Amino acid sequence: xxxxxxxxxxxxxxxxxxxxxxxxxxxxxxxxxxxxxxxxxxxxxxxxxxxxxxxxxxxxxxxxxxxxxxxxxxxxxxxxxxxxxxxxxxxxxxxxxxxxxxxxxxxxxxxxxxxxxxxxxxxxxxxxxxxxxxxxxxx
Amino acid sequence: xxxxxxxxxxxxxxxxxxxxxxxxxxxxxxxxxxxxxxxxxxxxxxxxxxxxxxxxxxxxxxxxxxxxxxxxxxxxxxxxxxxxxxxxxxxxxxxxxxxxxxxxxxxxxxxxxxxxxx
Amino acid sequence: xxxxxxxxxxxxxxxxxxxxxxxxxxxxxxxxxxxxxxxxxxxxxxxxxxxxxxxxxxxxxxxxxxxxxxxxxxxxxxxxxxxxxxxxxxxxxxxxxxxxxxxxxxxxxxxxxxxxxxxxxxxxxxxxxxxxxxxxxxxxxxxxxxxxxxxxxxxxxxxxxxxxxxxxxxxxxxxxxxxxxxxxxxxxxxxxxxxxxxxxxxxxxxxxxxxxxxxxxxxxxxxxxxxxxxxxxxxxxxxxxxxxxxxxxxxxxxxxxxxxxxxxxxxxxxxxxxxxxxxxxxxxxxxxxxxxxxxxxxxxxxxxxxxxxxxxxxxxxxxxxxxxxxxxxxxxxxxxxxxxxxxxxxxxxxxxxxxxxxxxxxxxxxxxxxxxxxxxxxxxxxxxxxxxxxxxxxxxxxxxxxxxxxxxxxxxxxxxxxxxxxxxxxxxxxxxxxxxxxxxxxxxxxxxxxxxxxxxxxxxxxxxxxxxxxxxxxxxxxxxxxxxxxxxxxx
Numbered sequence: 001x002x003x004x005x006x007x008x009x010x011x012x013x014x015x016x017x018x019x020x021x022x023x024x025x026x027x028x029x030x031x032x033x034x035x036x037x038x039x040x041x042x043x044x045x046x047x048x049x050x051x052x053x054x055x056x057x058x059x060x061x062x063x064x065x066x067x068x069x070x071x072x073x074x075x076x077x078x079x080x081x082x083x084x085x086x087x088x089x090x091x092x093x094x095x096x097x098x099x100x101x102x103x104x105x106x107x108x109x110x111x112x113x114x115x116x117x118x119x120x121x122x123x124x125x126x127x128x129x130x131x132x133x134x135x136x137x138x139x
Numbered sequence: 140x141x142x143x144x145x146x147x148x149x150x151x152x153x154x155x156x157x158x159x160x161x162x163x164x165x166x167x168x169x170x171x172x173x174x175x176x177x178x179x180x181x182x183x184x185x186x187x188x189x190x191x192x193x194x195x196x197x198x199x200x201x202x203x204x205x206x207x208x209x210x211x212x213x214x215x216x217x218x219x220x221x222x223x224x225x226x227x228x229x230x231x232x233x234x235x236x237x238x239x240x241x242x243x244x245x246x247x248x249x250x251x252x253x254x255x256x257x
Numbered sequence: 258x259x260x261x262x263x264x265x266x267x268x269x270x271x272x273x274x275x276x277x278x279x280x281x282x283x284x285x286x287x288x289x290x291x292x293x294x295x296x297x298x299x300x301x302x303x304x305x306x307x308x309x310x311x312x313x314x315x316x317x318x319x320x321x322x323x324x325x326x327x328x329x330x331x332x333x334x335x336x337x338x339x340x341x342x343x344x345x346x347x348x349x350x351x352x353x354x355x356x357x358x359x360x361x362x363x364x365x366x367x368x369x370x371x372x373x374x375x376x377x378x379x380x381x382x383x384x385x386x387x388x389x390x391x392x393x394x395x396x397x398x399x400x401x402x403x404x405x406x407x408x409x410x411x412x413x414x415x416x417x418x419x420x421x422x423x424x425x426x427x428x429x430x431x432x433x434x435x436x437x438x439x440x441x442x443x444x445x446x447x448x449x450x451x452x453x454x455x456x457x458x459x460x461x462x463x464x465x466x467x468x469x470x471x472x473x474x475x476x477x478x479x480x481x482x483x484x485x486x487x488x489x490x491x492x493x494x495x496x497x498x499x500x501x502x503x504x505x506x507x508x509x510x511x512x513x514x515x516x517x518x519x520x521x522x523x524x525x526x527x528x529x530x531x532x533x534x535x536x537x538x539x540x541x542x543x544x545x546x547x548x549x550x551x552x553x554x555x556x557x558x559x560x561x562x563x564x565x566x567x568x569x570x571x572x573x574x575x576x577x578x579x580x581x582x583x584x585x586x587x588x589x590x591x592x593x594x595x596x597x598x599x600x601x602x603x604x605x606x607x608x609x610x611x612x613x614x615x616x617x618x619x620x621x622x623x624x625x626x627x628x629x630x631x632x633x634x635x636x637x638x639x640x641x642x643x644x645x646x647x648x649x650x651x652x653x654x655x656x657x658x659x660x661x662x663x664x665x666x667x668x669x670x671x672x673x674x675x676x677x678x679x680x681x682x683x684x685x686x687x688x689x690x691x692x693x694x695x696x697x698x699x700x701x702x703x704x705x706x707x708x709x710x711x712x713x714x715x716x717x718x719x720x721x722x723x724x725x726x727x728x729x730x731x732x733x734x735x736x737x738x739x740x741x742x743x744x745x746x747x748x
Contacts, residue, residue: 030200069278070278076274080275084268087261092319092320093268125229169420176428179431183431183434183435187438190441216390223394223397223430227427230401230405234420237416241413
């Protein structure tokens with residue numbers, strides 16, 4: 001029980017910092033190493049850390065598996081939707097230049113959106129995988 | 140000497156590739172096979188990334204006007220390949236968990252034995 | 258909109274898959290998947306007609322022109338395979354609800370359709386793309402969803418079969434990745450058309466030779482050429498019937514297309530065959546594949562496994578046609594690619610009906626089935642006749658072209674061996690026919706035919722088998738155009 005207290009005390013301030021760092025990595029992919037996949041994994045890791053320290057039931061209350069499943073689908077839809085939006089606006093599939101008034105802003109917006117989609121899907125998939133493995137009965 | 144030191148990265152790639160491949164073929168434990176597969180894939184990542192490095196090149200993020208950049212394309216390819224590797228490992232591990240539930244063991248010969256008895 | 262057809266082919270099932278996850282309802286997801294698959298079928302036919310007219314379609318993803326951007330490049334060869342994959346994907350989906358109702362738990366049906374759509378997307382992407390790395394990505398998408406689909410089988414051996422397929426498939430795909438990386442190292446490009454041009458001057462370097470070797474082995478693993486076929490019998494045998502029908506008719510065919518693309522378009526026929534002696538490797542291996550696997554098929558009691566071994570033999574025939582490196586040989590290979598998908602798809606669909614009604618696909622349980630399930634048994638006989646190569650079925654067309662190609666080169670023994678392979682097919686098909694019709698049923702069970710929703714797709718494919726067997730000008734004509742294109746090395 002003593003070790004648990006140390007872990008809990010450390011986890012409480014650390015997990016929000018990890019989540020914040022994940023958001024930082026997500027949106028700074030153009031300026032430094034980062035992007036959707038890396039951010040998604042860090043975000044997922046924060047939630048898994050929470051599950052490891054505070055228990056699976058609490059973690060599943062924070063992030064219910066059905067909600068995570070829907071998030072997975074929504075991330076992929078965001079990615080493909082950005083591509084379809086470029087199709088509708090006149091360019092080719094995933095041609096970001098047509099998404100805004102000038103090409104550079106369009107590229108920026110496009111990359112931001114698809115990386116957001118990727119990050120969402122990856123984070124929810126990583127946490128879902130952990131939940132389905134951790135939820136197994138001890139054999 | 141240049142054969143070893145100059146091509147150092149390729150020696151590492153080959154060593155990891157063969158180590159991973161050997162693990163996949165020779166081990167009977169299903170998890171060890173997956174780990175071998177991961178090592179094998181990691182060697183391929185190293186191959187790609189080391190091919191992208193240019194002498195004196197820095198990270199491929201726009202810095203000054205006359206900076207020398209490493210080739211960014213292999214980096215992107217490897218990110219994709221890493222994600223593919225993660226997905227494969229995830230599916231593999233899920234399969235191993237189901238196999239453990241169904242057979243009670245994750246050693247290949249024990250599983251074949253239990254199939255033979257059934 | 259018509260300009261965007263190449264990418265819509267891939268995007269429509271890709272969009273339908275997460276929508277299936279959100280919908281979560283058994284029947285609604287099936288309807289959504291059906292809509293997506295039939296839309297893709299229509300689009301692929303339009304693309305084929307367009308390509309037969311204009312030569313090839315090129316589509317730049319993201320607006321970035323090739324070779325800097327990823328290009329989707331569709332010529333006669335891929336348009337043919339696209340129509341095939343779309344046809345099988347759409348037809349098998351009609352069959353799915355009744356079949357998986359018996360084999361997969363109800364709560365997981367929407368996930369089944371999701372995985373099916375993702376595998377479908379991957380296969381379409383492999384066929385449509387003109388970028389080598391993009392091919393690897395789609396290859397992995399289709400493979401990973403296939404591993405998940407195969408593991409859904411009822412028998413617990415499906416899990417081990419899926420695991421074995423995962424290990425071997427990932428090794429194959431990683432070899433392909435290594436090959437593509439080495440090619441990139443030598444040429445600086447990943448676009449297939451550009452690779453073909455830039456690879457010419459560096460083909461003699463050791464890197465290019467090693468790349469060829471890695472690619473060859475990787476692709477052979479994926480298309481299950483003997484002796485790298487060990488994953489196939491188990492995977493086909495223990496997977497759910499729908500999955501077997503879908504994968505048997507599409508996955509290996511698309512891998513054969515990848516082989517054609519790399520060997521003929523990127524490396525070029527004279528490098529591959531004259532310098533690297535690919536013929537000396539492929540022809541013996543295909544002959545061994547045909548004979549050993551057909552012989553093993555004769556001794557199987559599980560009919561799904563028997564058909565799996567028969568598939569291995571048919572892949573041997575296709576590779577034999579490729580190994581002959583002549584226009585007729587390649588035509589034989591490409592037309593057999595199409596025909597085999599039709600025949601095997603129909604046969605596995607028929608077996609799925611048997612599995613639904615009997616609960617087993619063992620030979621002894623099928624005694625006297627001709628009386629209890631007359632339509633399904635007749636369907637099996639028709640498919641079997643096509644496997645043997647009886648005239649008026651597509652199997653005859655393929656065998657005809659193959660023998661013609663062998664005789665053109667003066668290789669009489671080869672033609673004789675192909676006919677001998679047909680004799681082996683006759684033996685294993687007759688085994689089943691004899692049990693179906695000439696043995697009394699175990700109990701006096703009443704007529705219990707497979708449901709209509711399962712019969713219609715089966716008869717659709719069999720109608721195609723007979724139609725394209727009687728009038729092969731369409732399929733063989735397109736195959737011949739594709740063969741000429743490939744041998745010319747042009748894109």
